[in-house]
Amino acid sequence: MHDKTIAQLAAGLKAREYSSEELTRAYLERIARLDPQLNSFITVTPELALAQARAADRLIAEGKAGPLTGVPLAQKDIFCTDGVRTSCGSKMLDNFTAPYDATVVTRFKAAGTVMLGKTNMDEFAMGSSNETSYYGPVKNPWDLAAVPGGSSGGSAAAVAARLAPGATGTDTGGSIRQPAALCGITGIKPTYGRVSRYGMIAFASSLDQGGPMATTAEDCALMLGAMAGFDPRDSTSVDRPVPDYTANLNADLKGLRIGLPKEFFGEGLDPEVAKVIDAAVAEYKQLGAEVVEISLPNSALAVPTYYVVAPAECSSNLSRFDGVRFGHRCENPKNLEDLYKRSRGEGFGTEVKRRIMIGTYALSAGYYDAYYLKAQKLRRLIADDFKRAFEQVDVIMGPTSPTVAFNIGEKTDDPVTMYLSDIYTIAVNLAGLPGMSVPAGFVGNRPVGLQIIGNLFDEARLLNVAHKYQQVTDWHTRVPHGFE
Secondary structure, three states: OOOOOHHHHHHHHHOOOOOHHHHHHHHHHHHHHHHHHHOOEEEEOHHHHHHHHHHHHHHHHOOOOOOOOOOEEEEEOOEOEOOEEOOOOOHHHOOOEOOOOOHHHHHHHHOOOEEEEEEOOOHHHOOOOOOOOOOOOOOEOOEOOEOOOOOOHHHHHHHHOOOOOEEEEEOOOOOOHHHHHHHOOEEEEOOOOOEOOOOEOOOOOOOOOEEEEEOOHHHHHHHHHHHEOOOOOOOOOOOOOOOOOOOOOOOOOOOOEEEEEHHHHOOOOOHHHHHHHHHHHHHHHHOOOEEEEEOOOOHHHHHHHHHHHHHHHHHHHHHHOOOOOOOOOOOOOOOHHHHHHHHHHHHOOHHHHHHHHHHHHHHOOOOHHHHHHHHHHHHHHHHHHHHHHOOOOOEEEEEOOOOOOOEOOOOOOOHHHHHHHHOOOHHHHHHOOOEEEEEEEEEOOEEEEEEEEOOOOOHHHHHHHHHHHHHHOOHHHOOOOOOO
16 A cells, blocks of 8 residues: 555545555554664654544545545654644754644644654754754665755655655755655645744744645645645735645646756756756656746855845744743753753754854844845845746746765765755745755666746646656656665
């Protein structure tokens, strides 16, 4: 059963070929047997999963099932889950049990899905390799020596290894798309405001966005349909109707205008990755699409802009973790200052501390205008580049990552090189646009992802474009050796 997509599993459940309980037990058994190699889960919830599966089976028996009823999924450990540890990959929250559900979790519960557990992630979603987690690095199922990408690396590895048919992720600067690319799965970052951030532990509030990760675009469409929608508890949520993302998956691509930014195909892109992307674009030409060279002249400024904006917002958001109300608290503090210093010093890892320090500096008196304000102005220029591009084209394509997955430990001592692994994804977050990554091939035994970027709230078109490609290729069906 683990070789089926979400759509196929849902059809099998509806046809009573198996029960949700049988399906859930099969995935729990795979997690217990195979995840010790990967470390993709922080918390597995067998009792909760089986209880939800039995409830789903009752709904199916009563004829009250929805499109996802009874389907097992995994939640990134950044989404608060009532009564279950929500650690955000950090020692700071190792002892935190959320007293409520995030809106995303609530919506999946309402859809009748089953939660298998909480997936591993870079600490507070800060990282591109899933090596900053307090619970140890996640390994890429395609090559256990390689990183899975981050910060949603646990979700990506779990889906790639077929330990879960789908999982949630969050994307602040590429953290759904980059691990999806490095693990050979499909992932979509929706338009900012499309999916509620309520109960999603904040890293950078103007950039964070939750989204689905699965093997196919069709599965992502099903999941996004459950996740998306207005939430009055989230001030950044957009009050806009949610379309049926599966309705136009098979629409013809004849006449689709694809923009290829010349800035995405220059220095820094691995030539072997470029060949894979060229081959993917050639498939789209066969499907009737037109290809246009475009320019995003300010895209080179995306990384420095992001690494001022995101740390500044993280510095503000993470100030709440002070050892007073919840989370890690140091032993025997001498006074309030000692409590703050030692609790935060012990609870946060190196990368989180680095970003807090950068952000605090950028926001400090005398530097706010020089750094944060200037970064916000550059952000507008980057968004304007995309706005002009979408006057010429329907979607933009290019590589998701400049290289395939690198080895564990290879970039941990060089944070700047690590930051550059998100060079093609960051601008999409700064502009608030939707973007996705689909499997497009391999370099050696490591996957390559094709990035597809759309205009605001154009997720349905992205999913259609990805689905049509997956109908004529089989990259998304490949399973890592040892996890078949």
